[in-house]
Amino acid sequence: MERGTTVVHAPAWQRWGLVARGFASVWLAYHVLAMFVSPWAVPPTSSLAVAVQGNVAHYQTLLYLNHGYRFFAPDPGPASIVGFTITKADGSQFTGIFPDRYAINRDYPRLNYHRWFMWSETLGRLFGQWVSPAEFARYIELEQVRVAELRQQGLAIEADRLVADLEEDRRVWEESEVARKQILAPLARVMLQRHQGQEIRLTLNRRMIPSLSEARAGMQPSDARLLEPERAFELGRWKWDETSQNVVFVEVPATEPAAPTIEEIPTNSESNQNE
């Protein structure tokens, strides 16, 4: 090499030509946008996030990028527990819950237990705010009284807005009712088949977390009082239909109490969702 000659290496990133880097850059920018916008669009969010999300939603779904990443957020909360009471052909009843900590050794490995736990959490998220038909009818009745009062006071605009809100509430509630019956029917069928039952009643409960002061007073996380039985409610009843070899939804009379209690299954119980 001659003296005074300066050797300048090309940047390593020029291994790919400009065109290849250009195409790759467009795809990478789109992919990173899709990766970012999914958690960004989780409510509460802006209309901008929702608009961007709409443009990348197919791509996210295709590659399984549509996640919120809200681990233990906004707060570690109560766990959802699904209870079931199965009536067999001889009239005997069989109860159980999932996830079942008492059955954790039978649900080994832990990942299998966690699958059942996540399933109950999903059902809790979907139906935790469920309003029964009787409660919804009562709500509509009360709101209609308010509409009549508003009209009597000459507040027509407010009354019209309330009527529109009620119509929207009714639409959402009716859709959620259809979804509830459709989503829970396969669960009811699997449980009836596993336990050779004729009828099943599904319930949803929450297990609260003891506060620091409650723990200092001696309360354990497994304390039965944390199950809040008064908050438990019935998700629905299904019975086995021999003709169709499937389950049929059973309408519950509105007069019947719809708030069963769920109790922990004793350690020596035969009950287990995974038997």
Place this chain on the structure above:
Amino acid sequence: MNEPRGWLGWNNAAWAWVMAYLTCSIQDFWTGWNWFWFTPRRANWLGVMRIGAGCMALYTHAVWTIDFEAFLGTERMIGPEIAPQMNPTNWHWTHFDWFEDSRVLWGLHWVALACFAAFTIGLGMPWTGWLAAAFAISYAHRATGALFGLDQMNVALLTYLTLGGAGRSWSLDQWWRNRNTKRDGGKQWDDGFSVWTNIGTRLIQLQLCVIYWFAGTGKLQGVTWWNGEALWGAFASYQYQSIDMTWLHAYPEFLALATHLTIVWEISYVFLVWSPRTRPVVIAMAVIVHAGIAVFLGMMTFGTIMILANLAFIEWNGLFPVVPANHVSDRRID
């Protein structure tokens, strides 16, 4: 003498300065973008990560075998009706929808497990890797409702490691090529440098930044992350706990400190992990937090795979160098 005035009443010198500034900024951005994405990288470290991620994917999907019929089979308890509730579009494809015969689904389950095993040992890559990623997505779309962070990370790692050519190192493929080359008396096969390896690594790194950023900012909406009781809530959750840590109620200040450190770490991760000075601390915190989740909260699989993913920030040549190891110096041509 008045200077000539241009648009908006600015003089031409001001416009020249603005244009020069913008031009330099765009050039700098383009150079930085190219350096970040397209600097070739050795596949060694991704090869190591591939073994770990493959083991996790194989184990995760093997566990589905226990309750295969309930979660994935033709008569499963998670029906298709739930998909619209969980997915924004109807593109949630799954191979389980294509077959109605239970025996076929079981057969494909064993094929999927074989793909995960092949990915782990680096056999038939990248095709087995793409198949493994496709199977992982397909399982996730089928079992919607019973998933958690583990499944999200499984898919991300399988996809990005395959894209990054992780099968080029620490693999049976590499061993086989080396053996054939030696037998033929040629030069030993070199796994070399690859731009794809860098892209795969960068995508894992960015995926982690997105996860921690939103996990952290999402917690800012909660009360217990501010009053210092959030970690207590996690430890005292009966359905999660695997080791009883409720004796910590006697040390509320420690719980508060751990809570605040967790959220500070999550939110600052995206800013601090890129600097060689702060990276060791950030990655050490990641290991501590995820080991805690694994041991105390019963999520051994999730904790393990998150620690594995964080290895993407560790370089093969030395633990924490700033610049990826290059075989060509990265000087700009001016």
